[in-house]
Amino acid sequence: MVNIQQLHFGYRKKKVFTGLSLHLQPGHIYGLLGKNGTGKSTLLRNIAGLLFPDQGTIDVMGFEPGKRQPAFLQEVFMVPEEFYLPNIPLQQLVTSLSPFYPRFNQQQFDRYISEFEIPVDNKLESMSYGQKKKVMISFGLACNTSVLLMDEPTNGLDIMSKSQFRKVMAGAIDENKCVIISTHQVKDLENLIDRITIIDEGAILFDQTIEAISSKLSFRISFDHEEVKRALYSESSLRGSAIIANNTDGEESKIDLELLYKAIVTNRQSIQSAFHS
Amino acid sequence: MQFRESQAIYLQIADYVCEKILLKEWKPEERIPSVRELAVQLEVNPNTVMRTFEFLQQQDIIYNQRGIGYFVSASAPQQAVLYRKAEFTEKDLPQVFRNMYLLGMSPEELKPWFEKYKQQHFA
Numbered sequence: 001m002v003n004i005q006q007l008h009f010g011y012r013k014k015k016v017f018t019g020l021s022l023h024l025q026p027g028h029i030y031g032l033l034g035k036n037g038t039g040k041s042t043l044l045r046n047i048a049g050l051l052f053p054d055q056g057t058i059d060v061m062g063f064e065p066g067k068r069q070p071a072f073l074q075e076v077f078m079v080p081e082e083f084y085l086p087n088i089p090l091q092q093l094v095t096s097l098s099p100f101y102p103r104f105n106q107q108q109f110d111r112y113i114s115e116f117e118i119p120v121d122n123k124l125e126s127m128s129y130g131q132k133k134k135v136m137i138s139f140g141l142a143c144n145t146s147v148l149l150m151d152e153p154t155n156g157l158d159i160m161s162k163s164q165f166r167k168v169m170a171g172a173i174d175e176n177k178c179v180i181i182s183t184h185q186v187k188d189l190e191n192l193i194d195r196i197t198i199i200d201e202g203a204i205l206f207d208q209t210i211e212a213i214s215s216k217l218s219f220r221i222s223f224d225h226e227e228v229k230r231a232l233y234s235e236s237s238l239r240g241s242a243i244i245a246n247n248t249d250g251e252e253s254k255i256d257l258e259l260l261y262k263a264i265v266t267n268r269q270s271i272q273s274a275f276h277s
Numbered sequence: 278m279q280f281r282e283s284q285a286i287y288l289q290i291a292d293y294v295c296e297k298i299l300l301k302e303w304k305p306e307e308r309i310p311s312v313r314e315l316a317v318q319l320e321v322n323p324n325t326v327m328r329t330f331e332f333l334q335q336q337d338i339i340y341n342q343r344g345i346g347y348f349v350s351a352s353a354p355q356q357a358v359l360y361r362k363a364e365f366t367e368k369d370l371p372q373v374f375r376n377m378y379l380l381g382m383s384p385e386e387l388k389p390w391f392e393k394y395k396q397q398h399f400a
Contacts, residue, residue, distance in 0.1 A: 029322055166320035171313055173323060191286055191321040211328070214285050221283075252285035 008055035018202035031193030032182040040182040078149040087125035103144035112138035233263035
């Protein structure tokens with residue numbers, strides 16, 4: 001659904017991507033992880049047609065995003081991390097924007113707004129950052145575009161809203177939609193994303209499904225010195241060492257995304273070797 | 278539902294479904310919540326619930342009626358006991374045995390505790 005080949009992109013002097021390739025399929029929620037400044041938002045903007053590749057190609061459902069053809073734009077929605085909303089009532093915003101999205105569903109939007117407990121009568125400027133964010137999320141989901149891009153969607157959401165966000169997302173994904181969420185808050189989304197994509201140093205460092213990860217790697221707490229030494233990655237904690245080891249007995253453990261991320265960023269070879277054996 | 282530390286989420290959801298069946302909240306030949314309903318309730322990816330359902334079908338605990346949904350199979354109560362018993366003896370018991378060994382406790386010593394527990398929670 002989204003095909004990126006050898007993408008090169010830079011802002012003036014700063015190179016961001018140097019030959020990034022990525023293939024995204026419908027029916028999944030992709031978690032896009034990476035250090036600050038590695039280009040997560042830049043990648044989303046390239047996919048949305050807000051930025052243009054220097055070299056390489058991006059294909060989204062047969063369209064070239066940079067051309068910004070209406071038939072492409074009605075299939076893509078992006079919830080940016082920071083955004084401006086005009087000071088108008090909620091429904092006026094919907095009336096002005098929804099005609100651009102043929103599959104927009106007002107009932108669905110109203111349901112999200114009530115699930116997120118957003119006061120409908122308020123003007124947008126009187127809303128808090130978190131409330132505005134929830135408006136954008138609700139609108140983006142209700143547009144029912146094939147591609148939905150979300151940049152740090154849980155930033156600014158309170159605890160209840162994060163839980164509602166997960167519920168709403170779990171109910172919104174279907175086999176025709178491709179959702180890409182960039183995030184640092186892996187704990188917020190741990191059980192929601194089913195494919196992890198990590199970018200670093202201008203390219204894709206790691207890209208695997210949750211299923212593949214738990215069949216290849218084992219996440220556990222160990223008190224055994226030898227086992228900790230042999231582990232692909234370990235981190236001492238109060239309750240013994242949290243380790244990532246090769247999954248040798250076929251037993252699938254719960255993935256600790258934060259630990260996996262640290263392991264890949266600090267010692268990628270050892271983790272990647274587990275997937276190539 | 279609180280997810281535990283160690284086990285893959287799809288297996289934890291399988292435990293959840295088995296528990297509903299063992300507690301007779303979900304009865305044989307009854308329809309169970311859809312993949313989407315369960316995903317929303319548990320705040321997990323629907324693909325994960327799909328994996329649970331495929332797993333439980335292999336265990337003959339649930340079955341699929343195309344276009345209608347998933348149902349508790351007639352043999353589910355027995356099958357769920359078989360599956361959970363195997364899990365319990367392999368995964369939970371070693372931990373209990375380890376503590377019993379360290380504390381010098383015998384299985385007989387546990388009996389009154391077990392009776393009391395049943396009285397308190399399932400009487």
